[in-house]
Amino acid sequence: MKEQRLHIESRTERLIAVREFVSTAAREFGFADEEVSKIALAVDEACTNIIKHAYKFDPNRSITVLVRGRNGAFEVAIQDKGNVFNPQQIPTPDMKEYLAHFRRGGLGVFLMRSLMDKVEYDIKPGKTNEVRLTKYLPR
Numbered sequence: 192m193k194e195q196r197l198h199i200e201s202r203t204e205r206l207i208a209v210r211e212f213v214s215t216a217a218r219e220f221g222f223a224d225e226e227v228s229k230i231a232l233a234v235d236e237a238c239t240n241i242i243k244h245a246y247k248f249d250p251n252r253s254i255t256v257l258v259r260g261r262n263g264a265f266e267v268a269i270q271d272k273g274n275v276f277n278p279q280q281i282p283t284p285d286m287k288e289y290l291a292h293f294r295r296g297g298l299g300v301f302l303m304r305s306l307m308d309k310v311e312y313d314i315k316p317g318k319t320n321e322v323r324l325t326k327y328l329p330r
Contacts, residue, residue: 192216192219192220192258192259192260192261192265193259194257194258194259195212195216195257195258195259196255196256196257197209197212197255197256197257198253198254198255198256199238199253199254199256200250200251200252200253200254201241201242201246201248201249201250201251201252201253201254201271201273202242202250203239203242206235206238206239209234209235209238209254209256210231210234210235212256212258213230213231213234213256213258213267214227214228214230214231216258216260216265217230217231217258217265217326220260220265220328221328222265222326222328226326226329229306229307229326230265230267230306230307230324230326232302232306233267233302233303233306233307233310233324234256234267234269234324236300236302236303237269237303237322237324238254238256238269240300241254241269241271241273242254244273244274244276245271245273245274245275245276245320246271246273246274247273247274252271252272252273253271253272254269254270254271255269255270255271256268256269256270257269257270263327263328263330264325264326264327264328265325265326265327265328266323266324266325267323267324267325268321268322268323268324269321269322269323269324270319270320270321271319271320272318272319272320273320275314275315275316275320276314303322303324307324307325307326308325308326308327309323309324309325310322310323310324310325311323311325
C-alpha cells in the first residue's frame, strides 16, 4: 500500500475528514467494518488530544495524518508541532471508579491502546511530535 497523507487544520469539525480518510484506507488494506471502526475511533481520539491539549484549541495550527501498510501491518502516523506530554505519565484508568462518578473525557490514550495493537510516541520538543497507531490484519 502506497503511503497516503492528509493535512487538516486543528479544528474538531475536520475530524470527519480524518475518519473518512482513515476508514477508506483501512478498508482498502483489507480490514472488516468492525476493525475499520476501531481504527477510525483511535485516530479520532489521537487527533482530538492534539487539538485540545497540544494546540489548546488554536484553529490555526495543523495536523498531518499519514497511512501506510505493509506486511499485514496498517500504520497511521499523526504529526503535530504542539505542546508535548509524557505518555508514560498517563495512568490506566480504573473504569469502575470512572463510570461510578460519571466522568467524561480523559480516556483517549486508554482507548487508543485498547483499540490498536501498538501505540508508539516520538516526541521531539520544539520539533514534530508523532504518534504511530498500528493494527495488524487478522491471520
